[in-house]
Amino acid sequence: MKAPLSWIREYVEVPAEVTTDELTRRLTLTGLKLEAIERPGDQITGPLVVGRVLTQEPEPQKNGKTINWCTVDVGDANGTGEPQGIVCGAHNFGPGDLVVVVLPGGVLPGGFAISERKTYGHLSAGMICSAAELGLSGDHDGIIVLAPGAAAPGADARPLLGLDEEIIEFEVNPDRAYALSLRGIAREVLVSVDGATSFRDPAVREVPQANAEGHPVRVEDATGCPVFVARTVRGFDATAASPAFMVRRLTAAGMRSISLAVDVTNYVMLETGRPIHAYDGDRLAGPLVVRRARTGERLTTLDDVDRELDAGDLVVTDGSGVIGLGGVMGGASTEISETTTNVVVEAAHWDPVSMFRTGRRHRLTSEAGKRNERGVDPTICEAAADRVVELLIEHGGGVADPGVTVVGTPPPMPTIRLATDLAARVAGLPIDAASVVETLRAVGCEVTEVPDGDAAGLDVVPPPWRADITDPQDLTEEVVRLVGYDRVPSVLPTPPSGRGLTRAQRLRRRIGRTMAGAGYVEVVTFPFVGVDSLDALGIPADDPRRDVLVLSNPLSAEAPAMTTTLLPALLRTASRNVGHGQASCAIFEAATVTLPRGGDGAPILPVDRRPTDAELDSLMKALPAQPLHLGIVAVGEAEHSGWWGQGRAVDWTDAVAAVDGVAEALGLRLDRRAVTRAPWHPGRCAELVLGDVVVGHAGELHPKVCAELGLPSRAVAAEVDLDVLIDHAVDLRVAPSFSTQPVAKEDVALVVAASVPASDVEHALREGAGDLLESIRLFDVYTGEQVGDGRVSLAFALRFRAPDRTLTEDEIAAARDAAVAAAGERTGAVRRS
């Protein structure tokens, strides 16, 4: 909401010593937040005066343009009283017109300094100004022509143009609809600014009695439209110009001047907060009827959009059918035009919920709708209509028809019982009963003290412009904000002893630290995904990762769904890093993914009580599963090249090792199986298994995926379900005990078919070796002629140790041989001689 300060001051007196900055600071502290102060004249200095054009001689130029050589009477403003010679390129004026002249020495917005200069063969001493040159918005090309008699030549032109004005823009919260009017702002000034007095309510005026002579109106839905007032002006000149002050104020408030009739309704809306609609009376066919729309009805609104109406829309109709969306926007068929002579003025109160729904349904935002959906004072319809009639006649002529139609009565305001000490309790600040009563009355409430009994307190009826006040808590806010939030003391509450982070929270931190410790950089990506991204990863059509939760209103058609995997975004991020010159990068993200569960959706539960556990359960079940995943991508070198020699390129083992590191940090050990799964290399992907549960995958990416995403070849990736790992994490580790007896080391090289996984051989050795085996480690792998085609030699280092004695040669040999025998039996391994 924007309002010129001078307009505010029309309704409330503010002491001269209160500066605009102080005024707006006070209003900000009581809840009407200053957004900006515009001072349109700020950038203009020097003489800017009214001039009367005395002569105007068109002079065609060689370049095809015609300029006007003018003499202009600027009174004494030039110091001589002689006419001022000025060259002007515009043509929308003539001798006798009053124009705006900036004289030499003046500076216009943009630092444009004016001086006498020779141009087109004349000495031009100043400039006749256009609105744009003065930094004012104007619909017209050409220079400003003032209304005849606006001021005498030589007078300061600033006040005429609003250039001496300060325009204040407020941020108005949705509960403060009343502040979308000068009436409301002035009232806020009155209650917020020390010394402000003499509030004059623009909505309080003598109005003629309702009678049966006015334009007939029937309201069929009194809930949707509790009050409907109609007045008529006859013999009105629709072509009459809007007065300059009105245009200036509308412009300052951010509205365009359209025509006198429209400008008047908008002006009164800004003044009182009550949206008004004006019909061309001669285009109305009989009585106005307010009802809900019927299915299939259509209306072309003033913005020239043909709309299909909904049965929930409140409409105004006449004999021709629907002529307006009540309270939101009028229809084109009864619009005021230049030939209108009879104007029917509608001031009606509409149900805010209907307004909100209609606005949303038709994607219609209007100044009227914005106010009507937030709640307007229902008691001022007659006053606002009367004010419109007054202004129409004053500036457009005609007479007020004696008929005054008033249908319905304003709904009553609720009486709210308020405990006198509630405000003090809520604020944590002593506020005595007298202050509470005084503040509420200042806000406009009727306050009655209820002296005794259990329910002692105050009976408070909020003022009709405060539809937002319905609960004791609302009244409390009024009291506390006006007493001053700055007076609320600062007291730390004392919670009971806390339990610290939860187990899952601690473990998630541990996982992040483990990854960072392993050299990975954490990133945060958006969880949106599209078909293209999944295609780029080569994810097959029947893969469950294609079953995504789709958004109705995504920001981008390319990524309209919630992702089921972190890899698309991480791979894109890695690719971007490479593009930025990070040839090596290792990144990770821990974030939830969304796995739809189907079903019929979530219920809307009641809010007047706690939902039952069963109701809550049905709500929770309707939400998709959202497990926490860890995604890992690495490209380039795992160890950098340098003066020390060649670095080490990342390979599949890095992806697996990163996940193993996380598992180890949680006290877990993952098993691996070779699988084929996108987006990994079909021969280089490990399925990671915890017990019987597949928790994720790790390995080298498919070369096609690297190529598709612009990643260096041999990039690696992993993705695991952290929720499962966290669930199984070891909470309390048992302290280890070590044997200090001598260790016995035995190396065995076993030849197996190349298709036998090393982990199978290792398992067999481990089990065959028995309890004396302390550790086993694959230390060499050999393929080649010596072991034959399709075979591989695996060399394992076995360490044996007993807790209580030195092992004998025989014991060691027996354990080793048992291990080799088991491996031979289970995997066909043969000891290499």
Next chain:
Amino acid sequence: MSGPNTDYDPVEVTPLKAEEVEAARDAAIGAISAAADLEQLKQVRIEHAGDRSPLALANREIGALPPQARKEAGQRIGQARGAVNQALAARLAVLEVEHEDRMLVEETVDVTRPVDRTPRGSRHPLTLQSELIADLFVAMGWEIAEGPVVEAEWLNFDALNLGPDHPARTMQDTFWVEPAEHHVVLRTQTSPVQARTMLTRTPPIYVVCPGRVFRTDEYDATHSPMFHQVEGLVVDRGISMAHLKGTLDHFAGQLFGEGIDTRFRPSYFPFTEPSAEVDVRCFVCRGVDADQCRTCRGEGWIEWGGCGVVNPRVLVACGVDPEEFSGFAFGMGIDRSFMFRHQLGDLRPLFEGDVRFSAAFGTEI
């Protein structure tokens, strides 16, 4: 080697003559002291103290002497060998020290060479900021609550006194899950965690909930469809706005520096009443010569978040008796707090994933 020759006169055995022995000894000692390094000394040891050295060979001749002569010859040889061994040991000690010193000099490296062989990891600054905030509250005895980002409409709106026709619903541009009749949204705020907490715990409740939230804002320097909020909720007996103010002053001081406090301005949120916008004192200029300050742009204060006393309607919907308990709630942007705490003018680097950005913050902020 000569066999026993008991017939010979012992003095006739040349190698055992005193002058021969002394000459061998002196030659050995001379060679030892002439040995320049361990390698030479090793050679000298072989030549003068080894199995084939003159003294060793002479020693073998002792057996050829008549018994009465053996003792003297034995003593002579023994003394000579002892002297040689002593000299060897002494020289060895000296040469070893020399060798060690030389080796240490030769092994000198250029310690100014780069050592960045292994890449260093880091955590995301928003994660770190969330953890820092969590720690500040945990230190006060609060706990950390959590909830899902794909959330029921009822929890994101209705339970928080934002009914279906509430104008404030348009304040937050919501991502809806298809179809809209399923009443599922991407949470627009962390406030549904408030509702979840009240529905599942009994007061006293002291929790903060950091997390991701979503709005249909186009991505630019100051807007992102995904950002992070931290929500705070207290429900206890006798809770007032003063406790809210005390908590936020403490929070501001901990996050932005000693002495940084807050200012409340009346505002509107459906879930709180009274409601306030909370500004934090500009920690760069602290309100002194604010006109010059680029962080607060002359205000002396920075908009930080929203807060208020929990609306009793919210308590009722979440099963808390408003006659017995009252509460306060607040919500701040973690990204926004991070941006002014670390002087970041454009929020996009937070979500672009450039490793240089996260790396700059390491593992703790």
